[in-house]
Amino acid sequence: MLAEHSKSKKIFDNGFQISKNADLASKIYGKENVVNATLGIFYNEEEEMHTLDIVNEEYKTLSGRELFNYSSSINGEELFIQAVKQYLFGKNFSKSLGENFSEVIAAPGGSGAIYNTFKNYINPGEVVLLPNYMWSSYKLMSKEVGGGYQTYSLFNKKGKFDLVNFKNSVMELAKIQKNLVIVLNNPCHNPTGYTLSSYEVKGVMNILKEACSLCNVVLINDIAYMDFNNKKNDLTEFCKDLPKNFLLMITFSMSKSFCCYGLRVGAQVAISSSKETIDTFLDASLYTCRSVWSNISKGGMTLFSNIVLNKKKYKQLVLEQTYMKNLLQERANIFLKEALEIDLKILPYKSGFFITIPFKKGDEEKIEKKLKEENIFAIIIPGAIRVAICSIPKYKIYNLASKIKKVIY
Ligand SMILES: Cc1ncc(COP(=O)(O)O)c(C=O)c1O
Structure with missing residues (x-):
C-alpha cells in the first residue's frame, strides 16, 4: 500500500524501547540497581525528570487564549522572534549580525528547524555532510527529504576537531554538488560532548568560505545544547565576512535549555550577507511550515518571550540553567576521573548531556547484551556507547566506567 518512496522507511533508532526495558528491569531488580542512561532528558538526583521553576511559574500565568489560540503568524509570534535573537546574540543582536540580513522562523523544536532546512536546501540526489558521530535523526531527515548523507570525521589522533578531514570532505562534495548542506552540532555535541575551540571555528569557517568558490554552502549549526556549554557561547565568529552564496542556519530548541x-x-535563524538569500529563505520556509505543521504553539512561544524579555525572569532562568550545568559537570567529573584511572578510552568530552565510549565496530549486539546483563541501559551507536549522564544521579556514576570497561574488553 505504501507509496514507492516510503517502502523502505523503518526506524532502527530504539532509544525509547531501551528506556522501557530499563524501566522493566527497575521493577524486577530495584531502581537502585539499574542505570538508565538512555534518553537525552535531564533527570535530577532523585531520578525524576527535572523541570524549571521559572518555566512552571510562567506557564501558570498564561491565559487560555495565550495557550490555545493559533499563532498570529506562520513565522511565529513577533515577540518570540525578538526573544530568539536576543537569546542567541544578546540585546545588541543587530550589532552582532553586522552587515548581514537575518530572519527567524518558529519551528516545532530543533527537529522541525533542521528538517525545514534540509527540505529547502538539499537538491534531489545531493548529500548532506554530517559528523561521523551524530544524533541519528539527521540521517532520517536527509532520507525523508529525498537526499542522502556522507560523514566527516570529527576527531584527529590528538583528540581535536579534524580540520584536515573536514576540508577534504567539504571540497570533495563542493566540486560535484550545487548546494552543500553541512551540519555542525556545536557546542556540547551529541553524543560526544565536544565543543569546538574558537581556533577550530575559525578553521571551519575558512574552509567553508573557500568552498563557496565551488558551490553554495549552507552551514547548519545545531545549538540544541548551547546552555550546557561551560564556556561562554559566541556565535559572532560564524557571521563574519560571509560570501554571498553562504547561508548560516542556526537551529534553536527550547527542549533541553528550558x-x-x-x-x-x-x-x-537564517543569516546571510545576501538579501535575496534571506528573502527566498522566508518564502520557501513559510511554504514548508504551512504545508507540514502550519504554525507553532502560541503558548510555548509566549512562555519563551515572557521569560527572555523580562530581566528578572531571565536572571532566574540563567540561575536554574547554571544549577543543571554544574550538576552535569559534577557527574561528568566522576566518570572522567574514574575512566582516566582505569585507562578507559572515551571520545573527547568538554561538557553536555552525553559521554561516549568507543569500541570495536561490529561488537554492537554483543555489547548491548552484556550491558543489559549488568543492568546498564544506554544507546549503542555504531562503534560506541552513548552514556546519557543527564539522566543518571551521581551515586550511580561511581564504578560505571569500570563496569563498562569489563563489558568492552
Ligand atoms: C543534537 C540534537 N539536535 C536537536 C535535537 C532536537 O530536539 P527537539 O526537536 O526536541 O528540539 C536533539 C534532541 O535530542 C538533539 O539531540
Whole structure:
C-alpha cells in the first residue's frame, strides 16, 4: 500500500524501547540497581525528570487564549522572534549580525528547524555532510527529504576537531554538488560532548568560505545544547565576512535549555550577507511550515518571550540553567576521573548531556547484551556507547566506567 518512496522507511533508532526495558528491569531488580542512561532528558538526583521553576511559574500565568489560540503568524509570534535573537546574540543582536540580513522562523523544536532546512536546501540526489558521530535523526531527515548523507570525521589522533578531514570532505562534495548542506552540532555535541575551540571555528569557517568558490554552502549549526556549554557561547565568529552564496542556519530548541521537551518549540535563524538569500529563505520556509505543521504553539512561544524579555525572569532562568550545568559537570567529573584511572578510552568530552565510549565496530549486539546483563541501559551507536549522564544521579556514576570497561574488553 505504501507509496514507492516510503517502502523502505523503518526506524532502527530504539532509544525509547531501551528506556522501557530499563524501566522493566527497575521493577524486577530495584531502581537502585539499574542505570538508565538512555534518553537525552535531564533527570535530577532523585531520578525524576527535572523541570524549571521559572518555566512552571510562567506557564501558570498564561491565559487560555495565550495557550490555545493559533499563532498570529506562520513565522511565529513577533515577540518570540525578538526573544530568539536576543537569546542567541544578546540585546545588541543587530550589532552582532553586522552587515548581514537575518530572519527567524518558529519551528516545532530543533527537529522541525533542521528538517525545514534540509527540505529547502538539499537538491534531489545531493548529500548532506554530517559528523561521523551524530544524533541519528539527521540521517532520517536527509532520507525523508529525498537526499542522502556522507560523514566527516570529527576527531584527529590528538583528540581535536579534524580540520584536515573536514576540508577534504567539504571540497570533495563542493566540486560535484550545487548546494552543500553541512551540519555542525556545536557546542556540547551529541553524543560526544565536544565543543569546538574558537581556533577550530575559525578553521571551519575558512574552509567553508573557500568552498563557496565551488558551490553554495549552507552551514547548519545545531545549538540544541548551547546552555550546557561551560564556556561562554559566541556565535559572532560564524557571521563574519560571509560570501554571498553562504547561508548560516542556526537551529534553536527550547527542549533541553528550558526542560520543555514535549512543548515542541524551536526556531530557524537564517543569516546571510545576501538579501535575496534571506528573502527566498522566508518564502520557501513559510511554504514548508504551512504545508507540514502550519504554525507553532502560541503558548510555548509566549512562555519563551515572557521569560527572555523580562530581566528578572531571565536572571532566574540563567540561575536554574547554571544549577543543571554544574550538576552535569559534577557527574561528568566522576566518570572522567574514574575512566582516566582505569585507562578507559572515551571520545573527547568538554561538557553536555552525553559521554561516549568507543569500541570495536561490529561488537554492537554483543555489547548491548552484556550491558543489559549488568543492568546498564544506554544507546549503542555504531562503534560506541552513548552514556546519557543527564539522566543518571551521581551515586550511580561511581564504578560505571569500570563496569563498562569489563563489558568492552
Ligand atoms: C543534537 C540534537 N539536535 C536537536 C535535537 C532536537 O530536539 P527537539 O526537536 O526536541 O528540539 C536533539 C534532541 O535530542 C538533539 O539531540
